[in-house]
Amino acid sequence: MAGVIVSVKDLVVRAQFDEDSPNVNELIEVQNGFNTQLLVDHLEPGGIAFCLNVRSDLRITKGMPAERLHKGIEIPIGEITIGRILNALGDPLDGQPAIEGEDVKRKDILKLPGRSTNFDVQKSEILETGIKVIDFFTPFVKGRKIGIIGGAGVGKTVLTMELINNIARSGSGLSFFSGIGERIREGHELYVTLKENDLLKNTCMFFAQMNENPVQRALVGISATAGAEYFRDEQHKDILFFADNMFRYIQARNELATILDQVPNEGGYEPTIFSDVKILQDRLSSNENGSITSVQTIYVPADDISDPAVQFIGHEMDSIIVLSRKVAEQGVRPAVDLNVTTSSLLTPEVVGERHYLLSVQVQALLQKYESLKGIIAIIGENELSPADRSDYAKAKKLIANFTQNMNVMTKHNGVPGDFFTREDTLKSIEEIIV
Numbered sequence: 001m002a003g004v005i006v007s008v009k010d011l012v013v014r015a016q017f018d019e020d021s022p023n024v025n026e027l028i029e030v031q032n033g034f035n036t037q038l039l040v041d042h043l044e045p046g047g048i049a050f051c052l053n054v055r056s057d058l059r060i061t062k063g064m065p066a067e068r069l070h071k072g073i074e075i076p077i078g079e080i081t082i083g084r085i086l087n088a089l090g091d092p093l094d095g096q097p098a099i100e101g102e103d104v105k106r107k108d109i110l111k112l113p114g115r116s117t118n119f120d121v122q123k124s125e126i127l128e129t130g131i132k133v134i135d136f137f138t139p140f141v142k143g144r145k146i147g148i149i150g151g152a153g154v155g156k157t158v159l160t161m162e163l164i165n166n167i168a169r170s171g172s173g174l175s176f177f178s179g180i181g182e183r184i185r186e187g188h189e190l191y192v193t194l195k196e197n198d199l200l201k202n203t204c205m206f207f208a209q210m211n212e213n214p215v216q217r218a219l220v221g222i223s224a225t226a227g228a229e230y231f232r233d234e235q236h237k238d239i240l241f242f243a244d245n246m247f248r249y250i251q252a253r254n255e256l257a258t259i260l261d262q263v264p265n266e267g268g269y270e271p272t273i274f275s276d277v278k279i280l281q282d283r284l285s286s287n288e289n290g291s292i293t294s295v296q297t298i299y300v301p302a303d304d305i306s307d308p309a310v311q312f313i314g315h316e317m318d319s320i321i322v323l324s325r326k327v328a329e330q331g332v333r334p335a336v337d338l339n340v341t342t343s344s345l346l347t348p349e350v351v352g353e354r355h356y357l358l359s360v361q362v363q364a365l366l367q368k369y370e371s372l373k374g375i376i377a378i379i380g381e382n383e384l385s386p387a388d389r390s391d392y393a394k395a396k397k398l399i400a401n402f403t404q405n406m407n408v409m410t411k412h413n414g415v416p417g418d419f420f421t422r423e424d425t426l427k428s429i430e431e432i433i434v
Contacts, residue, residue: 005030005060005061005062005063011215012051013030013053015049015051018047020068021049025039025040025111026070027071028068028069032064033059034057034059039052054216056213075090075106076106077230081204082200084204086206086223088220090106094191108226112283113233124349126139126142128422129166133336135425136355136359136426137343137346138321139343139346140167141350142238143292143293144319145284146294146296146317146321147297147319147320149321150297150299151299151300154328155335156298156323157244158334158406160295161193162408164203165197168197168199173237173240174237175202176203176205176228178205179205180217180246180249180252181245184209187209207220214255217249225280229292238293246298247299247301248299250276253272253276277316305322320343323336324337333406336402339366362398362433365395368391369391398432
């Protein structure tokens with residue numbers, strides 16, 4: 001028996017089913033002549049289904065019949081999606097034909113994969129990024145998560161594009177990119193960059209930029225994750241997963257909570273912020289079939305790194321790269337704040353004794369540099385002891401050493417980009433501090 005639409009408020013549509021109520025995360029179809037599909041968000045007593053208007057279709061009115069589809073949002077998966085740009089619902093955004101047909105495999109994006117029974121899958125295989133500051137301070141380890149934190153305009157997207165360019169160029173694995181609520185221009189630039197460098201053949205892209213409604217922005221990261229899970233579990237591939245921007249995912253979930261009249265938590269975000277972050281992050285994991293190594297940018301609202309959403313996402317990361325506006329203003333690129341950038345993977349077991357001991361020495365010099373800056377501002381550098389003056393000079397050289405030109409910026413500034421092996425990076429640091 002069909003249900004009936006009982007109210008329409010913005011993107012929230014309430015449908016009543018006297019019998020055979022739909023399940024949460026199931027699609028229902030409004031019989032309005034346009035087959036408008038709604039996603040069931042939650043159920044309330046009396047057979048009321050609270051649904052989300054995933055396509056912002058305004059051709060729905062009270063009293064229209066609605067029928068269950070007995071399925072969720074299904075996107076195409078597999079080889080046919082490589083080199084394509086899709087939205088959260090699996091529709092093409094690249095001007096090419098839709099991915100359809102009986103032979104096309106599809107996957108319900110909200111259906112969680114089976115739990116791994118093998119928990120000993122974390123390998124300490126280091127992937128070289130060619131970016132000194134990342135390879136040294138936050139080693140890029142297969143199957144782990146790196147967060148790039150920073151406010152607006154400090155270079156998060158450029159750093160992400162450089163990582164995609166450098167790692168994809170080596171042909172190691174398959175890359176997924178999920179554009180969540182960012183500028184359309186940035187998504188287009190990334191697509192053009194990958195196309196010019198012949199890297200689309202190893203990349204799947206999912207976009208729901210800031211022009212899309214909050215439903216699609218909240219779902220696009222999950223859609224990309226579902227596609228990555230297929231390659232990991234069915235084709236046993238190692239995946240490189242890039243998400244730009246995870247804060248926009250929380251922002252979209254917060255907008256949905258507002259239109260669903262949910263009471264915010266004490267931090268001002270949706271009451272389900274913790275589970276929203278955990279469910280997505282837990283799916284970006286490795287198992288006995290393959291690995292998902294993720295790089296996630298995290299926007300910092302008003303440069304406030306203590307923001308609850310930033311903290312929640314940051315707790316899920318193995319490494320945190322903090323981009324600073326102060327550093328950017330000094331002309332240092334990438335604008336990494338070396339004193340607050342951290343990694344739980346910077347251990348002798350992962351990076352080796354040589355790299356680890358160098359990192360300890362470098363961090364000690366950088367911390368001393370910060371403490372000496374205040375003294376120098378008052379009495380001048382010449383009044384320092386010879387040892388302090390030497391350490392201060394070494395720290396300045398180190399900061400300059402971690403500055404490098406980006407390959408993806410060459411077409412904008414005409415300056416060729418740099419690529420350094422980890423051995424190059426360690427040697428350059430030894431030359432300064434030894």
